[in-house]
Amino acid sequence: xxxxxxxxxxxxxxxxxxxxxxxxxxxxxxxxxxxxxxxxxxxxxxxxxxxxxxxxxxxxxxxxxxxxxxxxxxxxxxxxxxxxxxxxxxxxxxxxxxxxxxxxxxxxxxxxxxxxxxxxxxxxxxxxxxxxxxxxxxxxxxxxxxxxxxxxxxxxxxxxxxxxxxxxxxxxxxxxxxxxxxxxxxxxxxxxxxxxxxxxxxxxxxxxxxxxxxxxxxxxxxxxxxxxxxxxxxxxxxxxxxxxxxxxxxxxxxxxxxxxxxxxxxxxxxxxxxxxxxxxxxxxxxxxxxxxxxxxxxxxxxxxxxxxxxxxxxxxxxxxxxxxxxxxxxxxxxxxxxxxxxxxxxxxxxxxxxxxxxxxxxxxxxxxxxxxxxxxxxxxxxxxxxxxxxxxxxxxxxxxxxxxxxxxxxxxxxxxxxxxxxxxxxxxxxxxxxxxxx
Ligand code: PMP
Numbered sequence: 001x002x003x004x005x006x007x008x009x010x011x012x013x014x015x016x017x018x019x020x021x022x023x024x025x026x027x028x029x030x031x032x033x034x035x036x037x038x039x040x041x042x043x044x045x046x047x048x049x050x051x052x053x054x055x056x057x058x059x060x061x062x063x064x065x066x067x068x069x070x071x072x073x074x075x076x077x078x079x080x081x082x083x084x085x086x087x088x089x090x091x092x093x094x095x096x097x098x099x100x101x102x103x104x105x106x107x108x109x110x111x112x113x114x115x116x117x118x119x120x121x122x123x124x125x126x127x128x129x130x131x132x133x134x135x136x137x138x139x140x141x142x143x144x145x146x147x148x149x150x151x152x153x154x155x156x157x158x159x160x161x162x163x164x165x166x167x168x169x170x171x172x173x174x175x176x177x178x179x180x181x182x183x184x185x186x187x188x189x190x191x192x193x194x195x196x197x198x199x200x201x202x203x204x205x206x207x208x209x210x211x212x213x214x215x216x217x218x219x220x221x222x223x224x225x226x227x228x229x230x231x232x233x234x235x236x237x238x239x240x241x242x243x244x245x246x247x248x249x250x251x252x253x254x255x256x257x258x259x260x261x262x263x264x265x266x267x268x269x270x271x272x273x274x275x276x277x278x279x280x281x282x283x284x285x286x287x288x289x290x291x292x293x294x295x296x297x298x299x300x301x302x303x304x305x306x307x308x309x310x311x312x313x314x315x316x317x318x319x320x321x322x323x324x325x326x327x328x329x330x331x332x333x334x335x336x337x338x339x340x341x342x343x344x345x346x347x348x349x350x351x352x353x354x355x356x357x358x359x360x361x362x363x364x365x366x367x368x369x370x371x372x373x374x375x376x377x378x379x380x381x382x383x384x385x386x387x388x389x390x391x392x393x394x395x396x397x398x399x400x401x402x403x404x405x406x407x408x409x410x411x412x413x414x415x416x417x418x419x420x421x422x423x424x425x426x427x428x429x430x431x432x433x434x435x436x437x438x
Contacts, residue, residue: 019046022415022422024394032389033414035426036396040210040243040359040413041274044320051275051316058312067306074311081318082282085252088261091285094298095278095306099242099268100134102279103204106264107138108300110202110236113287116294122201125157126191126235130164132211133204133240142204145212147399160195162187164209165218168352168363169371169407181222189229202236202264203229207254210243211398214361214409215354217249223258236263236287242279243359246270246317247326248413250333250357257356263287270321276313325416333357336412336423343427349374349438351407358416364408373407380437381408387436393429 006013014026022045024032034042044051058074065072079093094109096102107125114122127133129144140149141156144164149156163170163184171180192200207223209216230237239262244254248270251257255265264287268279291298304310337353337360344350344362351365364381366374374380381397388395388410396411414422 021045021047022418030392032392032394033422033425033429034394035388035412035414035429036394037269037413037415038274038394039269039396040248040411041269043247043270043416044273044275044317044325045415045417046274048273048275048316048320050320051273051313054312054316055275055309058309063309064304065308066303067301072306072308072311074308074315075306078311078315078318081315081322082280085322086261086265086282087253087256089284089286090261090265090282092283092288094281094283095311096280096302097277097304097307097310098279099240099266100136100139101302102242102266102268102281103134103139103142103240104136105281105300106204106238106266106283107142107202109281109283109287109291109298110238110264112295112299113236113290114201116290119198121198124160124195124200125202125204126160126162126188126195126200127204128164129161130166130209130213130216131161131204131206131240133206134242143212160191162191164213164216165222166213166216167219168354171219177219178221181219182225185222185225185229188226189233192229192233192235197233197235200233200235202238204238204240206240206242206244207258208244208249208356208359210359210411211396213407214363214398214411215244215356215359215413216361217354217356218258223255223260227260230263238262238264238266240266242266242268243413244356247321247329247416248357248359249355250330252322252326254356271317272310272314273317275317276307276310278307278310278314321416328416329357332416332418332420332423333360335420336360336414336426339423339427340412340430343431344434347434349380349434355412358412358414358418360412361409362412364410376408381410383437384408384410384433387433388429390436391429391432393426393433395430395433 017027018025127142131144133139133143144161245267265282272278352363381399385397399408
């Protein structure tokens with residue numbers, strides 16, 4: 001009998017025994033193409049020799065040193081490289097162990113920034129209904145995913161949620177994509193006015209929405225308007241690139257494609273590519289200086305922040321990404337989108353195929369014309385996940401609720417090292433899954 005506490009107590013899972021490039025091989029020898037990198041994690045696949053060597057070298061020197069006493073070379077070098085590549089005025093990096101921790105650090109830093117600045121009433125967070133920012137209580141409270149929030153709601157801080165930028169579901173026929181983006185962005189201004197600008201601390205958003213909406217990119221101009229509104233009211237813009245960052249959408253940071261920069265940026269998954277658990281929060285010089293000239297101490301911290309082995313792994317990942325691997329994402333992503341559209345664009349139950357780079361989502365509907373989703377009780381996304389898994393393809397399923405509509409979708413986030421031949425493997429195995437599901 002297993003003593004591991006699993007995600008699903010009734011699930012019986014194969015044992016992952018080996019990683020080989022884009023594949024995971026289980027104990028029975030069955031091979032799975034990792035079409036979602038778990039949850040958009042394994043951007044370099046599963047057996048990168050440079051990353052594993054960097055981890056071994058670091059452990060041979062020193063595996064761990066507490067940040068209360070020491071800094072380390074990999075943490076310093078990685079922070080320099082990240083800031084060299086980061087947009088806008090981002091200037092400092094705070095290393096944590098994952099995405100939720102990065103979000104918690106972001107929220108607490110935003111709060112402390114306003115306390116140091118003498119604006120103690122600023123504490124309210126605004127986010128979007130279609131969003132997920134992590135499973136710890138602060139991050140969970142920030143996200144708009146009802147299914148995840150509801151059971152825990154009395155425990156959580158109060159957050160306002162405005163509409164997401166979800167063109168497929170939200171744009172009216174009489175408006176352009178641009179006008180739609182402006183309309184939903186303007187909801188931020190309305191909400192700030194309603195709460196009183198002196199009470200609002202931050203607006204939080206994923207540039208390309210991952211787990212709750214299947215690789216949902218914003219329309220052009222949306223984030224520019226969001227940035228304007230934040231600037232106008234002195235509200236911090238926190239971008240959650242935990243899933244969509246680190247080259248996943250074709251640029252190192254997803255927001256690069258929207259022509260804006262945040263005040264605080266969170267990254268994780270692709271940062272360590274799964275070789276080590278690591279996340280990071282980046283903040284501007286202004287925010288850092290408010291702490292530096294104020295109390296001089298960010299009142300936060302976890303035992304494993306700035307973990308040297310995790311930083312060494314992420315440093316090796318970063319060098320590989322910027323040394324050429326990230327450059328593969330945009331062209332390969334375009335080919336994947338074309339192949340998915342070719343294979344499933346006319347499928348009676350496919351409503352939308354979308355995304356950026358190697359971050360692609362397929363939204364499943366019962367009826368294409370009305371965009372009506374399937375009854376959530378059918379669990380279509382789970383059926384598809386299972387059928388794809390049996391066919392040897394890992395894809396990430398999700399059923400998200402937005403304004404009363406539950407949509408099923410599957411997310412694809414394959415390794416950046418994938419080759420052209422893998423595209424056919426993905427579409428063939430997905431086709432098998434679709435046949436089994438419908
Ligand atoms: N933010 C986003 C956008 C995510 O997709 C996730 C994880 N799916 C998180 C935060 C939380 O990250 P973690 O699971 O590493 O805590």
